[in-house]
Amino acid sequence: MHELLNRAAFLRGAGVGAAGLAATSILGARAEAEEATETAVHPNIRLIREYYQAYASGDLRALERFFAPDIRWTIPGHHPLSGTKTGVAEVLAFFRELGRAGFRAETFFLAADGDWVVDLHRGWSTTPAGLDITWALAFRITGRKIVEAVNFAADQHAADAFFWQHYPLAPLPDRLAHR
Template sequence: VWRIPGHHPLAGDKRGPEEVVAFFRGLADGKFRAEPIFFQAQGDLVVDIHRGWSNVGSGPKIDQLYALMFRIKDGKIAEAQNFLTDMYQSDAFYWTHYPLKPLPGRLADDR
């Protein structure tokens, strides 16, 4: 599980490799970049602090610090929790650069 906080189209829990890869593919499409600042492991936990930014397009930009907490199990990431320094900046950026489809296309077929 990879947890992304916020109230934007990319927010929420990503479950399994396919959803996590799709999330990172979305970040790459938005020209999102990350610069590592600090990594530390202790037991089954790893902390990552990095600067993340994107200045793509004419809308809101994003540039802030992030902290990630990973829980490792059997040598693999079992859980990742992302912590943001500016939720409002994130929501504005992601809503602008990752709009949802019009309403009829967003609804599930099996209601």
């Protein structure tokens, strides 16, 4: 309390009114709480934050260290990129395709419970611009590796339309696997 009174006296002396004093006190308390909370962050949230930093770098090799060898990454929808990708090579191929459209992500919520992390983020394309929606991801983490990720789109119809427009299928017979 003594520290708060000293801060108030200093700010009044600097010409800060009651509203500014309240805002400064709240912001100071928030910063202190965030600093204290950061030391107690769930290790899987830290891992996902690091993953998003690597994703933002655009370096696909930097992502490899986050993935279990048998990772399963599920993309919702009815479009050329949808479905479950299995293994690091398939997941990286998916991210390579997202990179063609300049996809970016801005995380605004992360929560962890046991092996699961839930993420909400803004995901948008830049080249071409055209898709800008909220996505939710559920990450399952084992041994500091992502073993499973499931995407959920806030506007699946917009995502389907965007991916169909910008990722057309190859003509027959080239799109069929030859066995």
